[in-house]
Amino acid sequence: MFHKILIANRGEIACRVAATARRMAVKTVAVYSDADAHAKHVAACDEAVHIGGSAPRDSYLRWEKIIEAARVTGAQAIHPGYGFLSENEEFAQACADAGLVFIGPPASAIQAMGLKAESKQLMEKAGVPLVPGYHGAGQDPAMLKAEAGRIGYPVLIKASAGGGGKGMRAVDKAEDFDAALASCKREAKNSFGDDAVLIEKYVQRPRHIEIQVFGDTQGNCVYLFERDCSVQRRHQKVLEEAPAPGMTPAMRQQMGEAAVAAARAVNYVGAGTVEFIVEQKPDGTMSFFFMEMNTRLQVEHPVTEAITGLDLVEWQLRVASGEPLPLKQEDLRITGHAIEARICAENPDNNFLPATGTLAVYRKPACTAFERGAVRVDDGVREGDAISPFYDSMIAKLIVHGATRAEALARLDEALAHTHIVGLATNVQFLRHVVRSPSFAQANLDTALISREQAVLFHQEPLGLPLAAAAAVAQALLDERAAEGPDPFSRRDGWRSHGINIRRFAFEFHGEPAPAELKYLHDGGLILSVGGVSGPLQFGVTSDGLDVQYSGQRGAVTVYAQGETDHVFAAQGATQILNIDLLAHAGEAHAEVGRLTAPMPGKVVSFAVKAGDKVSKGQALAVMEAMKMEHTIAAPADGTVAELLYVPGDQVAEGAELLKLAAPQ
Numbered sequence: 001m002f003h004k005i006l007i008a009n010r011g012e013i014a015c016r017v018a019a020t021a022r023r024m025a026v027k028t029v030a031v032y033s034d035a036d037a038h039a040k041h042v043a044a045c046d047e048a049v050h051i052g053g054s055a056p057r058d059s060y061l062r063w064e065k066i067i068e069a070a071r072v073t074g075a076q077a078i079h080p081g082y083g084f085l086s087e088n089e090e091f092a093q094a095c096a097d098a099g100l101v102f103i104g105p106p107a108s109a110i111q112a113m114g115l116k117a118e119s120k121q122l123m124e125k126a127g128v129p130l131v132p133g134y135h136g137a138g139q140d141p142a143m144l145k146a147e148a149g150r151i152g153y154p155v156l157i158k159a160s161a162g163g164g165g166k167g168m169r170a171v172d173k174a175e176d177f178d179a180a181l182a183s184c185k186r187e188a189k190n191s192f193g194d195d196a197v198l199i200e201k202y203v204q205r206p207r208h209i210e211i212q213v214f215g216d217t218q219g220n221c222v223y224l225f226e227r228d229c230s231v232q233r234r235h236q237k238v239l240e241e242a243p244a245p246g247m248t249p250a251m252r253q254q255m256g257e258a259a260v261a262a263a264r265a266v267n268y269v270g271a272g273t274v275e276f277i278v279e280q281k282p283d284g285t286m287s288f289f290f291m292e293m294n295t296r297l298q299v300e301h302p303v304t305e306a307i308t309g310l311d312l313v314e315w316q317l318r319v320a321s322g323e324p325l326p327l328k329q330e331d332l333r334i335t336g337h338a339i340e341a342r343i344c345a346e347n348p349d350n351n352f353l354p355a356t357g358t359l360a361v362y363r364k365p366a367c368t369a370f371e372r373g374a375v376r377v378d379d380g381v382r383e384g385d386a387i388s389p390f391y392d393s394m395i396a397k398l399i400v401h402g403a404t405r406a407e408a409l410a411r412l413d414e415a416l417a418h419t420h421i422v423g424l425a426t427n428v429q430f431l432r433h434v435v436r437s438p439s440f441a442q443a444n445l446d447t448a449l450i451s452r453e454q455a456v457l458f459h460q461e462p463l464g465l466p467l468a469a470a471a472a473v474a475q476a477l478l479d480e481r482a483a484e485g486p487d488p489f490s491r492r493d494g495w496r497s498h499g500i501n502i503r504r505f506a507f508e509f510h511g512e513p514a515p516a517e518l519k520y521l522h523d524g525g526l527i528l529s530v531g532g533v534s535g536p537l538q539f540g541v542t543s544d545g546l547d548v549q550y551s552g553q554r555g556a557v558t559v560y561a562q563g564e565t566d567h568v569f570a571a572q573g574a575t576q577i578l579n580i581d582l583l584a585h586a587g588e589a590h591a592e593v594g595r596l597t598a599p600m601p602g603k604v605v606s607f608a609v610k611a612g613d614k615v616s617k618g619q620a621l622a623v624m625e626a627m628k629m630e631h632t633i634a635a636p637a638d639g640t641v642a643e644l645l646y647v648p649g650d651q652v653a654e655g656a657e658l659l660k661l662a663a664p665q
């Protein structure tokens with residue numbers, strides 16, 4: 001076994017590899033860019049080497065720098081993770097040339113599987129079933145169009161060099177072919193520097209089912225069963241699970257053996273994934289066709305680990321150091337069911353637009369860190385870290401395991417409910433909607449699941465105004481109690497409680513004003529009125545938040561305030577409510593209209609000025625008392641007091657003008 005390896009990646013996969021290396025007493029070297037100077041993966045490794053600027057081409061793609069870092073630190077091998085240099089045959093070759101072990105397949109296998117068209121020609125020879133299509137070298141547009149006609153519409157035009165769901169165009173009819181071909185070639189040229197395409201029959205109601213394979217240097221090759229990755233958006237995976245629902249032992253064996261044949265055809269060594277597209281026929285039978293082989297560890301490898309009880313990174317390290325595969329095909333077993341959810345910084349309601357920002361709050365479900373457990377979280381970030389625009393938008397992966405799919409599903413929903421992220425948009429709530437959608441719950445899987453279920457997936461409000469407002473009010477009261485301290489007369493905010501028993505909250509929910517009124521009863525009870533609902537509000541403190549009861553609903557909620565936005569997380573889902581601080585905005589409003597108004601209903605306690613006084617910005621003008629608190633009203637700008645409109649002791653309504661302030665003379 002190696003004594004030291006370098007991890008040529010970042011984020012969760014770098015942390016993932018480091019965790020196994022540590023367990024195996026293998027030392028690790030991290031590499032990092034400017035943006036990642038304080039990243040979790042740097043802390044996760046024993047040593048770290050700075051390799052350049054934040055953009056991938058200035059750091060994580062600079063293989064000479066990375067090889068130099070390995071040489072300087074005495075690392076014997078390089079783990080490329082996924083993405084970046086993991087499928088770059090020149091890099092694999094450069095490692096070999098520098099006397100370093102590339103923890104992955106030989107450069108020749110990467111190259112053979114690198115282009116979709118060429119790899120299909122190879123697979124055809126190896127007897128692996130292919131989607132009917134054209135994957136020859138010819139690229140004449142008229143010929144390609146004729147091929148499309150021969151295959152039969154709908155067809156899929158694919159960039160041969162493509163990946164990550166880019167460079168694909170579905171075409172329904174011949175009239176659309178030319179335009180789709182031109183646009184596919186443009187995208188392929190821009191993204192991959194190679195505009196060669198292939199044409200495939202567009203499989204109807206397709207499922208994406210892939211097989212994990214592993215080869216060693218002794219010529220052994222096994223399959224570690226399948227993963228169903230049919231739930232996709234923009235041809236990118238969202239949820240992955242193993243085993244694939246509805247898979248029969250016979251089909252599993254056929255697909256497994258086809259995948260091993262594919263791997264053997266290129267003398268594969270290490271971890272690899274053979275992706276198949278599966279056609280579901282009306283009679284319920286399924287046929288599978290080779291799509292491509294990914295010559296690296298896959299993002300979704302943890303579901304395979306969960307059902308087999310194996311550590312695939314350990315296998316990678318063992319195979320790369322020359323050991324034989326730890327197990328034979330007949331020793332491998334599937335136990336239970338596992339699902340992975342990719343948590344990404346993105347806005348599902350806005351076409352999955354990626355988001356950037358700081359993880360102001362990042363709370364994870366309770367998990368059994370690395371061992372095969374019910375809930376596992378793989379991530380490369382900590383609370384307070386930034387999701388920068390330079391890299392992938394994936395924040396974390398949530399992996400759950402259960403005895404059955406139903407158990408895993410319930411556990412995933414629970415784990416998602418306990419994933420609290422504030423500071424940027426994420427797909428956590430969207431994932432909960434997917435998990436609860438009829439199609440996913442009933443394992444009615446195919447790549448169109450998200451568009452089919454869109455009515456229940458997008459623009460959903462899981463919580464509703466009453467519970468959101470109740471949670472925000474409860475949290476506000478709790479925060480005030482905490483601020484009061486043991487001495488009720490030393491309240492930081494200077495308010496006092498004397499008789500007034502109505503308090504207003506200026507909420508805004510989904511962009512609409514949602515004023516709320518809270519009444520304090522003599523017996524200590526609370527009555528909340530909001531959004532046409534009125535009733536008792538009860539709440540108590542729990543270990544991780546509040547237990548709120550209001551309007552026939554009861555929920556364990558956690559509220560995080562960020563500025564004036566309260567982020568409310570509950571079992572039902574998460575939402576946001578704007579809790580506008582009337583007092584804080586009082587001055588702003590005055591500045592605009594040149595008058596001073598009461599921020600809430602209450603009593604005028606005193607005026608600190610009289611008509612004719614010159615005042616300067618920030619100077620105390622009046623003291624008001626409302627709802628347990630006293631509030632000093634300050635001058636929003638320099639000026640002269642024109643007139644006092646009330647006398648001390650007067651009750652005033654919210655918004656009442658207290659005094660007139662004239663511009664300075």
Ligand code: ADP
Nearest residue numbers: 009010011012013082083084164298299392394
């Ligand atoms: P596929 O869907 O074919 O399996 P994957 O989704 O498994 O592809 O992962 C490949 C993608 O992961 C790359 O295209 C890249 O954008 C992204 N990626 C690469 N490195 C990282 C990383 N360190 N952290 C998060 N994402 C990464």
Ligand code: ADP
Nearest residue numbers: 162163164165166200201202203206208235447
């Ligand atoms: P990439 O390299 O971008 O991962 P793939 O060839 O693996 O490209 O295809 C990505 C996704 O596109 C698949 O998971 C599947 O959802 C869809 N897809 C690919 N080929 C077909 C096909 N022939 N018919 C229907 N859908 C397809």
Ligand code: MG
Nearest residue numbers: 164165275292
């Ligand atoms: Mg793919």
